[in-house]
Amino acid sequence: MDIQKLVRENIRNLQPYSSARDEFKGVADIYLDANENPFESDLNRYPDPLQKELKKKIAEIKNLSKEQIFLGNGSDEAIDLLIRIFCEPGQDEILILPPTYGMYAVSASISNVNIRSIPLQSNFQPDIEKILNATEGNVKMLFLCSPNNPTGNDFEVRVLEKLIAEFPGIVVVDEAYIDFSKRQSCTTWLKKYPNLVVLQTFSKAWGLAGIRLGMAFASKEIIDLLNKIKPPYNVNGLTQKIALQSLQIEKYKREVTEILAQRTTLKNELLKFDFVQKVYPSAANFLLVKVERVDELFHFLMDNGIIVRNRSKVPLCEGCLRFSVGTPAENQQLLRHLNLFKTSSSKTQN
Ligand SMILES: *Cc1c(COP(=O)(O)O)cnc(C)c1O
Numbered sequence: 001m002d003i004q005k006l007v008r009e010n011i012r013n014l015q016p017y018s019s020a021r022d023e024f025k026g027v028a029d030i031y032l033d034a035n036e037n038p039f040e041s042d043l044n045r046y047p048d049p050l051q052k053e054l055k056k057k058i059a060e061i062k063n064l065s066k067e068q069i070f071l072g073n074g075s076d077e078a079i080d081l082l083i084r085i086f087c088e089p090g091q092d093e094i095l096i097l098p099p100t101y102g103m104y105a106v107s108a109s110i111s112n113v114n115i116r117s118i119p120l121q122s123n124f125q126p127d128i129e130k131i132l133n134a135t136e137g138n139v140k141m142l143f144l145c146s147p148n149n150p151t152g153n154d155f156e157v158r159v160l161e162k163l164i165a166e167f168p169g170i171v172v173v174d175e176a177y178i179d180f181s182k183r184q185s186c187t188t189w190l191k192k193y194p195n196l197v198v199l200q201t202f203s204k205a206w207g208l209a210g211i212r213l214g215m216a217f218a219s220k221e222i223i224d225l226l227n228k229i230k231p232p233y234n235v236n237g238l239t240q241k242i243a244l245q246s247l248q249i250e251k252y253k254r255e256v257t258e259i260l261a262q263r264t265t266l267k268n269e270l271l272k273f274d275f276v277q278k279v280y281p282s283a284a285n286f287l288l289v290k291v292e293r294v295d296e297l298f299h300f301l302m303d304n305g306i307i308v309r310n311r312s313k314v315p316l317c318e319g320c321l322r323f324s325v326g327t328p329a330e331n332q333q334l335l336r337h338l339n340l341f342k343t344s345s346s347k348t349q350n
Contacts, residue, residue: 057244073234084229124153147178152281164195175198198217266323276291
């Protein structure tokens with residue numbers, strides 16, 4: 001596939017901004033090139049626009065090369081930049097598979113890029129045939145979220161590979177929840193499929209939603225395009241510093257293991273309530289739960305200081321709430337309030 005042919009013409013022809021830190025890359029004694037305040041230290045300097053130290057560490061952890069990595073202000077920034085690289089406003093389209101993460105459609109709409117929707121099947125798997133039959137015209141990108149938010153399931157590996165191999169455009173696999181899944185990351189396919197972009201994030205398993213740091217993995221060709229159009233200092237100095245300090249694999253693994261154990265416990269406990277109709281299988285750190293009287297339960301929990309996500313208005317998620325897996329104490333509190341809900345509603349029924 002010729003990636004350059006998919007790129008918007010103005011982006012192909014763009015002369016990118018060249019910052020002071022782009023033009024001088026070595027180490028010097030005196031920096032008088034960027035109009036910074038010389039009387040302060042550390043944070044007075046512009047950060048590394050290409051986050052080289054951080055990428056080196058991430059490359060080791062992910063078993064990739066630095067040239068295959070883009071870092072952004074959350075993976076939401078990568079979603080926005082990708083749409084702006086490949087989709088001509090008012091002309092091109094993206095394909096999404098609802099119910100799914102809301103930012104693909106929002107980012108596309110902000111760019112005046114049309115959204116084509118092929119809903120997931122009732123088992124929450126993509127409908128391969130419908131997707132591959134909906135690619136005529138100006139469809140440039142396909143967004144696959146796996147494990148999917150809000151349904152929690154992983155797409156089958158053979159489905160992912162078939163879509164990546166046969167979709168005639170850019171395929172973005174959003175792996176925000178891959179850390180909680182048994183499946184291998186699609187990054188192992190990057191060499192084979194130059195149209196593949198894999199998104200991951202520090203916001204979920206790594207526990208760093210507050211620093212806003214997302215990752216995109218792709219061929220060097222696509223990474224170069226992302227670097228070409230990104231704001232020069234999109235990942236700030238504090239974020240780079242804290243990420244470098246926080247990349248502790250042992251702690252991360254411990255916490256993921258604990259969250260997975262809590263997910264199992266929470267699921268088993270939820271299934272004991274008779275107003276819980278279904279707890280969907282999860283490959284993520286949340287559970288999609290179908291309940292009776294969903295709005296009433298949602299407000300009951302909120303009135304008691306417990307905020308969950310109401311997905312009951314989302315197609316295929318009718319009657320569903322989404323519970324993030326919390327600490328053992330938080331999950332106990334949730335269950336205690338579900339018990340109170342059960343008691344209070346059986347009283348009102350009598
Ligand atoms: C939470 C989430 C993200 C993370 O976005 P960030 O901008 O990195 O915080 C991305 N995709 C999905 C599906 C998510 O649920």
